[in-house]
Amino acid sequence: MKIVKITTALAFAGMSVMGAASVSQAATLADVQAAGVLKCGINTGLPGFAYTNDAGEWIGFDAAYCKALAAAVLGDPDAVEYHNLTGANRFPALSSGEIDALSRNTTWTFSRDVDLGFTFVGVIYYDGQGFIGRKSLGISSATELDGASVCIQTGTTTELNLADFFRSNGISYEPVPIETNEEARVAYLAERCDVYTTDASGLAATKSTFEDPENHMVFPEIVSKEPLGPLVRQGDDEWADIARWTLNVLINAEELGVTQANVRSMAEGTNNPEINRMLGSEGSLGAYLGLRADWAVDVIAAVGNYAELFERYLGVNTALGLARGQNALYKDGGILYAPPMR
Amino acid sequence: MTDTQKSESSSGSIWTNERARGIVSQVLLVGGVIAVVWFLVSNTNTNLEKVGLELGFGFLADQAFFEINQNLIEYSSTSTFGRALLVGLLNTLLVSVLGIITATIVGFVMGVLRLSSNWMVSRMAGVYVEGIRNVPLLLQIIFWWTILSGLPRVANSLSIGNAIYLNNRGVRFPAPVMEPGMGFVIVTAIIGLMVAMIISGWATRRRVATGQGFPIIWINLLLIFMFPVLLFLMLGRPLSFDMPVPGRFNFSGGINITPELVALWWALTLYTGSFIAETVRAGILAVSRGQTEAAYALGLPPGLTMRKVVIPQALRVIVPPLTSQYLNLTKNSSLAIVVGYQDLVSVGNTVLNQSGHSIEIVAIWLVVYLSLSLATSAFMNWYNSRIALVEQ
Numbered sequence: 001m002k003i004v005k006i007t008t009a010l011a012f013a014g015m016s017v018m019g020a021a022s023v024s025q026a027a028t029l030a031d032v033q034a035a036g037v038l039k040c041g042i043n044t045g046l047p048g049f050a051y052t053n054d055a056g057e058w059i060g061f062d063a064a065y066c067k068a069l070a071a072a073v074l075g076d077p078d079a080v081e082y083h084n085l086t087g088a089n090r091f092p093a094l095s096s097g098e099i100d101a102l103s104r105n106t107t108w109t110f111s112r113d114v115d116l117g118f119t120f121v122g123v124i125y126y127d128g129q130g131f132i133g134r135k136s137l138g139i140s141s142a143t144e145l146d147g148a149s150v151c152i153q154t155g156t157t158t159e160l161n162l163a164d165f166f167r168s169n170g171i172s173y174e175p176v177p178i179e180t181n182e183e184a185r186v187a188y189l190a191e192r193c194d195v196y197t198t199d200a201s202g203l204a205a206t207k208s209t210f211e212d213p214e215n216h217m218v219f220p221e222i223v224s225k226e227p228l229g230p231l232v233r234q235g236d237d238e239w240a241d242i243a244r245w246t247l248n249v250l251i252n253a254e255e256l257g258v259t260q261a262n263v264r265s266m267a268e269g270t271n272n273p274e275i276n277r278m279l280g281s282e283g284s285l286g287a288y289l290g291l292r293a294d295w296a297v298d299v300i301a302a303v304g305n306y307a308e309l310f311e312r313y314l315g316v317n318t319a320l321g322l323a324r325g326q327n328a329l330y331k332d333g334g335i336l337y338a339p340p341m342r
Numbered sequence: 343m344t345d346t347q348k349s350e351s352s353s354g355s356i357w358t359n360e361r362a363r364g365i366v367s368q369v370l371l372v373g374g375v376i377a378v379v380w381f382l383v384s385n386t387n388t389n390l391e392k393v394g395l396e397l398g399f400g401f402l403a404d405q406a407f408f409e410i411n412q413n414l415i416e417y418s419s420t421s422t423f424g425r426a427l428l429v430g431l432l433n434t435l436l437v438s439v440l441g442i443i444t445a446t447i448v449g450f451v452m453g454v455l456r457l458s459s460n461w462m463v464s465r466m467a468g469v470y471v472e473g474i475r476n477v478p479l480l481l482q483i484i485f486w487w488t489i490l491s492g493l494p495r496v497a498n499s500l501s502i503g504n505a506i507y508l509n510n511r512g513v514r515f516p517a518p519v520m521e522p523g524m525g526f527v528i529v530t531a532i533i534g535l536m537v538a539m540i541i542s543g544w545a546t547r548r549r550v551a552t553g554q555g556f557p558i559i560w561i562n563l564l565l566i567f568m569f570p571v572l573l574f575l576m577l578g579r580p581l582s583f584d585m586p587v588p589g590r591f592n593f594s595g596g597i598n599i600t601p602e603l604v605a606l607w608w609a610l611t612l613y614t615g616s617f618i619a620e621t622v623r624a625g626i627l628a629v630s631r632g633q634t635e636a637a638y639a640l641g642l643p644p645g646l647t648m649r650k651v652v653i654p655q656a657l658r659v660i661v662p663p664l665t666s667q668y669l670n671l672t673k674n675s676s677l678a679i680v681v682g683y684q685d686l687v688s689v690g691n692t693v694l695n696q697s698g699h700s701i702e703i704v705a706i707w708l709v710v711y712l713s714l715s716l717a718t719s720a721f722m723n724w725y726n727s728r729i730a731l732v733e734q
Contacts, residue, residue, distance in 0.1 A: 096389075111696075116698040145591070163408050164407065174511075176411065177682040179679055187682075
């Protein structure tokens with residue numbers, strides 16, 4: 001056992017050379033403020049969530065959360081160092097301290113939250129796993145896929161959902177494991193597999209890049225719950241609170257009608273005490289977090305509220321063309337609901 | 343290093359004693375290595391404790407919940423992580439063994455052809471060697487996979503006698519199914535093979551001792567094939583085939599060889615084969631010209647000269663570098679992940695993701711590849727010593 005421990009420790013030592021040498025556990029806030037930059041993990045490239053614009057800057061729904069967090073902590077939304085991570089190396093990167101927060105369409109699951117030692121700070125996007133296939137297959141439901149070849153990205157929860165779905169329906173399939181979304185797209189278009197499965201938002205993103213999107217369809221079945229959210233290391237509650245309430249501010253701002261355009265004028269004081277507390281003109285919420293009184297103003301001024309983010313990167317006017325659906329506010333028929341600012 | 347340099351200028355008695363100096367510098371070196379290792383281990387343990395992670399292999403008994411598309415042993419999503427890794431290991435071994443066999447054949451043929459006196463043949467072999475070994479293996483794997491994905495789609499599969507089907511999801515052919523009694527046939531064949539080996543050993547010894555021949559080929563053919571075939575017919579052909587049947591999306595039944603396996607196998611074969619070809623050429627050139635001339639003078643034809651005189655001597659030069667090519671091939675098979683062939687690394691990655699035990703998985707990878715390499719080396723060293731020149 002001792003030998004085993006030493007070997008495994010050696011293996012880790014090798015890996016930690018790539019990452020940061022020291023893991024600072026308690027004071028992430030102090031570390032980030034001292035460094036003057038937030039190290040934030042995002043996808044290696046997923047339309048809508050993390051992609052580069054013409055200027056070569058990383059933008060997208062997930063990247064915007066990083067900006068919001070940097071604005072909250074440092075007052076500067078551009079003080080972000082993006083780390084592009086694959087499904088496989090995202091968790092080691094976070095636990096080794098290579099990044100301060102992970103915002104990479106990551107599903108909140110029991111084992112990740114509890115066993116891996118992370119804290120999910122909320123849900124930024126309610127997703128679910130779906131299937132995309134050619135219309136020429138002549139089927140209308142994923143339950144008719146008995147014997148099909150299914151392209152799937154390895155190292156994600158989708159692999160488990162897929163096995164569960166086919167097992168519970170008593171049908172069989174041939175898994176075709178692929179490393180990245182881009183390779184999966186190539187394999188699917190070459191008809192190496194009949195259907196491709198990933199989160200429904202990812203399917204929309206991938207479909208938007210096809211030359212003939214009209215010949216493909218996303219099947220109606222959503223076979224899993226995929227609450228995607230940002231996460232931080234477990235054990236630093238102060239930092240987790242900051243990350244959690246940055247997300248809540250985005251959602252509450254939509255509910256309270258605070259937008260990127262009007263946040264500066266509203267920050268001078270309104271007749272709604274909830275807005276005043278959030279934006280810091282009344283009360284001392286910022287001080288409780290160890291931040292400036294107007295931290296939330298910086299967040300909203302930097303990226304806008306949740307609705308603005310969604311419309312900018314994922315909404316019906318983008319290539320992805322996603323409807324709000326479950327991701328609408330609870331008032332509007334969705335399930336998005338943030339605790340109050342008081 | 344600096345200690346030994348310093349020692350020359352100082353005049354203490356210990357520094358003037360070469361032996362003592364050697365011991366001191368070795369002790370310092372070992373101490374340094376131990377200190378570095380200790381630092382790495384303790385640093386890791388401290389950091390792991392800080393993050394609250396526990397090391398341990400208990401998770402290997404947990405249920406895997408994911409599928410693997412090529413399993414040589416029984417496996418399903420209800421199996422354990424440990425079994426998933428075993429399936430991955432077997433897939434690694436499969437492609438490595440296949441690759442080693444074919445790369446050796448390709449390498450020997452190309453190495454010999456490169457020395458051919460026929461200008462065309464030797465240049466063709468030269469183009470193969472230089473072309474293949476100077477292109478990164480990763481690109482070659484992707485190249486073959488891309489080529490194979492251009493094969494006909496499932497609906498237009500090429501078929502040989504409605505038994506073998508070829509499409510861009512692989513080659514599917516009938517799977518033999520053993521029925522009761524087939525076991526006897528196989529056992530008979532194995533016993534026949536063992537007896538045949540004993541007889542051929544005895545025949546060789548007798549020929550060396552007495553010069554008398556023995557119709558070894560006919561006797562052994564009888565032993566290995568006749569009896570099993572007779573038994574097979576007597577038992578009423580206890581073997582059937584599971585034929586591929588077209589289904590809605592895919593063929594079902596039979597055995598499917600995936601394009602991922604083939605792409606990886608071909609790429610490994612051609613790439614490693616080009617290095618082996620050079621090794622073989624070097625080995626043959628290392629045998630002095632006089633040996634060939636002596637063989638010709640004795641009246642041996644060129645083919646026999648190559649087989650009985652040149653190659654046995656060349657092997658002594660070829661085998662040690664050949665070992666490292668075999669090791670390279672096995673280790674390179676971990677590039678499987680780019681085409682989604684589920685080898686040990688690919689499956690390990692999935693297990694790592696699902697279980698989160700990255701340190702343990704990386705440790706398993708290291709230990710497995712190290713063991714595979716050491717086992718290959720041990721075998722090749724044994725073989726090398728067997729063919730080594732016996733000096734008297």
